[in-house]
Amino acid sequence: MSTPSHRFITTAEALKEEHKGRTNHWLCHAEVCGAKDIQICRATLPAGEGHGFHTHPELEEVIYVLEGEVEQWVEREHRVLKPGEVAHIPKGVVHATFNPTAKDAVILAVLSPAVFTGPFAVDVSDEEPWRSLRG
């Protein structure tokens, strides 16, 4: 496989992914720019939607809020994060991001590495204690 050589990536070059009626943009990804260690996805969470409880068994993650507010969970702790605020999620740690507001929220999800072998994510939203955590 030849390595893509893009060094500058705009929305046009990003890898697109539809999620709950919005388009997420992978601005840094192995398939976009040959990244080895860093993945960056700009994701929009519509009002009332979110990314349920899950883990990334092989990836560390940072969530950076760009617009709006999110209810961010890391294990049993949660916080409302505003633009410019961050959550750090060590490899394999259960986490979730919800948008409890009335308007879209936009986040950057930064993940490392960009090349890995196992599943990207494991959904644990149907398992306790995560299923009952938001009450």
Place this chain on the structure above:
Amino acid sequence: MSTPSHRFITTAEALKEEHKGRTNHWLCHAEVCGAKDIQICRATLPAGEGHGFHTHPELEEVIYVLEGEVEQWVEREHRVLKPGEVAHIPKGVVHATFNPTAKDAVILAVLSPAVFTGPFAVDVSDEEPWRSLRG
């Protein structure tokens, strides 16, 4: 050394660094949250200032523009990047970021890994061809 346990990081918890009259914020860093693979610094470049040509011998980097515009170089190529646009800089590759506009530009610098042994950066701005590249 005990590992810091902060999972949620705001400007208040970030590691601060003064640079050319502005405060940069390390929102994800080994010393802030025990990060192993991801570092994130929100950096402000005043009008006419920048980060001259350098390498990170052990780190891959992504620049994500938050506000304003920057003149981003990756080796001999450059592009004006606007908010939401990205540059990907493989490990060891020479790069630079300048703000040629009349107002502050704000970028996120994402680097991986967060734990490494050698120097963070090597300045090559006095060496050719980098010294003469901007003409």
